[in-house]
Each structure stands twice: as C-alpha cells, then as structure tokens.
Amino acid sequence: MSISELKTLLFTNTSSKQTIVKNTVWLGLGTTGTKILSLVLIVYAARILGAEEYGKFSFALAFIYLFVVFFDFGLSPVITREFAREKEKIEDFYSIISLKVLLVLGTLVLVLLGSFLTVPEKDIQSMIFILSLFLIANSFWGMFNSFFHARQKMEYEALFDTLQVLMIFGLGFFILFNYPSSENLSYAYFLSALVTLVFVSIFFHFKIFPLKINFNLSVWKKFLTMSWPLALIGLSGVIYGYIDSVMLGYWKMFAEAGWYNAAQRIVMAGLIPMGFIGASFYPALSRFSKESKEKFQKAWDSEVEIMILLAFPLMVGGMVLAPQIIHAFYSFEFTPSVLTLQILILTAGPIFLYRPFYDAMIVLNQQRKTFWVTVAGAVVNVALNLILIPKYSLYGAAAATVITNFLILAIIVYFTKKFTFIRFPILRIFFTFLAAGGSSAFMYFVLKQPLIYNTNIFLSVVLGAAAYFIVLFGIKKYVLAYVKK
16 A cells, blocks of 8 residues: 555545545554553552552542533534535534533532532542633533544544543653652643643644634524433443442442542543544444435444444453453452452443443433433442442442443443334344354363463463464455345
8 A cells, every 4th residue: 555545544534435534544543542541550550559548549530520511411413414515614613612611601500509519538629620621621522522423533633642642641650659649649640631632722823713602592402402412321331430439439438449440440441442433433423324224224233243243252351351351450458449440341242232222212312212312221220339338338339330331231232222223133143142152161271371470460461362363354255244245
C-alpha cells in the first residue's frame, strides 16, 4: 500500500465499509493507548496511596459520576444522530452550547449540595469539588466529540483523547512521586481536562466552524425532547454502574472500595474494544436507518458477531489469569481483588452483547423503551447491593453487578425483537457462539499449562490470545463461512 493510499484510508471517508474501518482504527489506537496509560497511572496510584486512600479517591469519583448524566442530559448521542443525518445545523449547535452551560452550572450546585449533606469528611468533599470541575470540562469536550462522531472524524477524538491522557499521566506521576495524596491526584485530572478543552475549542473554532453562543428556546426544546429519555437511561446506568462504590464508601468500607475498584479497572480495560467498535458502528447505523433496512441489518449483524467473538476469550482468560493479573499490577495488599476480578469479568459477556442492541434501539428512536431496561437494572442493582454488601462486602457488590448486567441483556434483547424491524440471524449467532466457545475452551487448556500459566502475565495473555484466534480462524473458515452462504 502506497503512502497516498494509506493517507486516504486513514483520513478520508470514501465508502461505508472504509469509513467504519478507518474510525475503528483511529478509535482503537486512541482508546487503547489512552486506556493503557490511564490504567498504568491508576495502578501506581493504588500502589503508592494504599487501598484505603485509593478507596477514598474511587468513592469521590463514583459519587461525581452519579451526577454526570445531568452535565450532558443525554445530548451527546442525539447530537451524533442528528448531525449525522443532516449536515447543516450550525445554528442549532450554537444553541446547544448555551444549553450545555446552563446544565453544567445547575449540576455543579446539585453535586456540592449532595456532598455536604452525605459526606462528612472534608478531604473527600474537596476531592468531589475538584473532580466535578474535571467532569464539567470533559462534558464540554464530549459535546465536540459527538460532533466529530457525526462527521465520522474519529481521528480528531483520538488526537485530543491522547493529549488529555498524556497530561494526566505526566501530572499524575509527578504528583504521586512528589506530593502523594488522593486530593492532589484530583488536581492532575482537572488541569489536564481543562487544557484539553481549551485546545479542542481552538481547533474546532478554526478547523470546523467558528464558535459562538446562541440562545434559542425552540432548539433547546427540540433537543431536550429527544434527549430526556436518554438522560433517564443514563441516570439509571450510572446508578448501577457506580452505586456499589458509593455504598462501600458510604458505609466507610474505603479499603474494600479500593480493592473493588482495583479489579473493576482491569475489567474496564478489557471492555475497551467494545467501546470503540460500538462507536465506529453507531454513525453508520444511524445513517442506514434512514437509507436502507438491508444495509442496517447487515452492519448490525456484523457488530453482533464481532462482540460475541471478543466477549468469550475476555471472560475465560480473565477468570484463569485473575491471580496473576492482580499480583502483577498491584501489591499483595490487594489480594482480595483476585476473587472480585473473577466475578466481575463475567460482566464482559452481557456488556459486549447488549451494546449492539442498545445502539439499535437508540438509532431507531426507541430510547423510551430502553429507559425501562435501565430502570429495571438500576432498581435491581440497588436492591442487590443493599442485601449483598452488608453480608459479603465487595464480593457482594461484584455479584450484584454481574446479575444486573445479565438481566439488562435479557430485557433489551426482548425489546429489540418486539419494537424494531431487526431480524435475529439465529443460525449465524448460534455458530458464532459455538466458534467462540470452542476457541475459548482451547485457550483455557493452553493457559492452564504450568509453563504458560506461571510465565510473565503479558506473555500469557499474548499466548492465550494467539491460541484463541488460531482456532477461531480455523473454525470460521470451515463452519461460519458455510453458514453465511
């Protein structure tokens, strides 16, 4: 491939297939790199601060995330969807900026009131305020990202994501080695987000179109009418995503919160492919929903297949290698995180699988139905945490998360089949499960061999992945290729 062809592939949208590949490459490179750097920083933060101090930081961040939906109010996916369908809506974007300002100011007041009423520790209150500013800056940055998604220019997102994480990485390590405290670490997050927002605003102003603020109540009403169901979905989502850490901290189980979040960070790193693959397919699904049901179905089928093939090895490999992973990344103080990781890694299955169903429901304007899915998940998760955390501490929180995600998957599959035109390719899904399961079984056998199990964790992961994909490609060649015919 020549340099000009490579440039075209990575920077120019020429066809639907090429655009999805290009966006996947950029999001893959950007997201993988930034998540790895973030994980390295968090691992060292946990090592230096210890389980309890790291638990306080995790609690403060989880507390803020309970309010994060109000910073955005469901606008981001609506911006992507609407600007992907219609190119010229510049005046609408100006009004969205003013709406965003009002949302973040109102939410900041809610966060501060909530922290004063529920968190007596002054140091944690201070962290909550600093991290609120971090999420405010990221919320505005997310608004620009949504526009880049709509124009299918994920290379811009990859660029600025990398910039922000490099700054967090550098400032974070400087603070941890010179002024170690969870509160000081919060400043690294905020300052990095603020600088990134300044750079992306300047870039957008000169590269895309000039920025200004416009107050148009009809535009506010139009977008809020579309976004409020997504906001409620997001609220339910953050409840079952972060309420476990908040409950652990509220009951003063800060060390347990540290152990729990140490394992959760590993799981989140494993979910990286799900995020950028879903983000790459979403704009195409949005466009196909208006152009062609056949193209929509074909793209959606491909997304489901990819998610299945990635979920299986992550679950199996994570359970087998959990002791090696925790002890390689953290100190022996974090040994309780091993069992937590083995439980939490099971969430990879339902999370990977329900992403295509969730995207389809949103694109096909069924967000109000999706709201009830997340409400059910939130209610069940809170109830399970109230029952299981007092008895089983962090392991109860992990079990509650797994049960909740499987429930969400079951409900959203049912809703997608009932309320959309999507056809489920049963035979193809069955053989994809079969191929992923068989390949994962072989990978399990390989990883359990003492020579591989006791080697360096990164080498074990590479060898396990190689075993999985070698068998998978063999199965796909002779079985799945036949099914697709």
